[in-house]
Amino acid sequence: MTAPLTPPPPPHEPSSHEAWPPSPAGHAGVAAAPHDAAYGQDGPGMKTELREAAVITVAVAVAGVLFGLLWVWLAPNVPLVGDLADDQWVVYFKDTEGEQAIGVDGTFALLALAFGALSALAVFWRRRRGGVPLVVALAVGGFLGSLLAWRLGVWLGPESDVIAHARSAGKGVTFSAPLKLGAKGALLAWPFAASLVHLGLTALFGPRDPEQYEPYGTPPKDGYGAPMA
Numbered sequence: 001m002t003a004p005l006t007p008p009p010p011p012h013e014p015s016s017h018e019a020w021p022p023s024p025a026g027h028a029g030v031a032a033a034p035h036d037a038a039y040g041q042d043g044p045g046m047k048t049e050l051r052e053a054a055v056i057t058v059a060v061a062v063a064g065v066l067f068g069l070l071w072v073w074l075a076p077n078v079p080l081v082g083d084l085a086d087d088q089w090v091v092y093f094k095d096t097e098g099e100q101a102i103g104v105d106g107t108f109a110l111l112a113l114a115f116g117a118l119s120a121l122a123v124f125w126r127r128r129r130g131g132v133p134l135v136v137a138l139a140v141g142g143f144l145g146s147l148l149a150w151r152l153g154v155w156l157g158p159e160s161d162v163i164a165h166a167r168s169a170g171k172g173v174t175f176s177a178p179l180k181l182g183a184k185g186a187l188l189a190w191p192f193a194a195s196l197v198h199l200g201l202t203a204l205f206g207p208r209d210p211e212q213y214e215p216y217g218t219p220p221k222d223g224y225g226a227p228m229a
Contacts, residue, residue: 078176079095082165101182119141143188150181
């Protein structure tokens with residue numbers, strides 16, 4: 001007589017109360033991620049960011065020295081003429097319809113925009129990430145650099161005392177007016193350009209947040225979102 005055939009037992013499925021096998025990283029449901037000892041998994045700590053921001057602020061501000069030298073070199077000269085009237089010196093613009101004074105402000109603004117873009121590019125190339133401290137450092141450093149360039153250009157440019165300069169040049173002799181920044185809003189061109197360019201580079205080429213995948217070993221769920229036994 002042949003013994004009845006019995007079906008093999010169904011494979012054991014772990015219940016919702018049983019622990020699922022750990023992931024290769026040693027933690028259940030969490031994949032292994034590289035860890036940078038200097039910056040950590042979520043970026044550098046606040047102290048590191050503040051220290052980097054301070055260094056960037058100083059470095060960007062010091063670049064204002066080069067900015068000021070270029071402004072003195074590239075800014076157009078504003079011609080003036082001295083004359084004597086009732087034994088007193090009077091100074092006039094040689095070309096009353098000239099646009100050299102506007103060119104001085106325009107040169108400063110264009111140089112500020114260029115320095116802002118270059119400083120933002122250098123910081124992003126060095127750090128390859130964004131962050132509020134870096135943007136604030138670029139803005140503050142750019143403003144300080146603009147102030148330094150402005151004062152340095154005035155100091156290195158033609159003599160600021162136009163009456164004394166007219167006396168030394170002589171009556172009817174053309175001389176250059178001192179460098180003067182008429183549009184003070186140009187001081188904000190560097191911080192504005194640096195912040196905007198850095199934010200754009202971060203948005204286009206900065207690190208992306210990892211996509212949220214289902215953790216390894218997660219039990220299947222039914223239509224109501226509850227784990228299936």
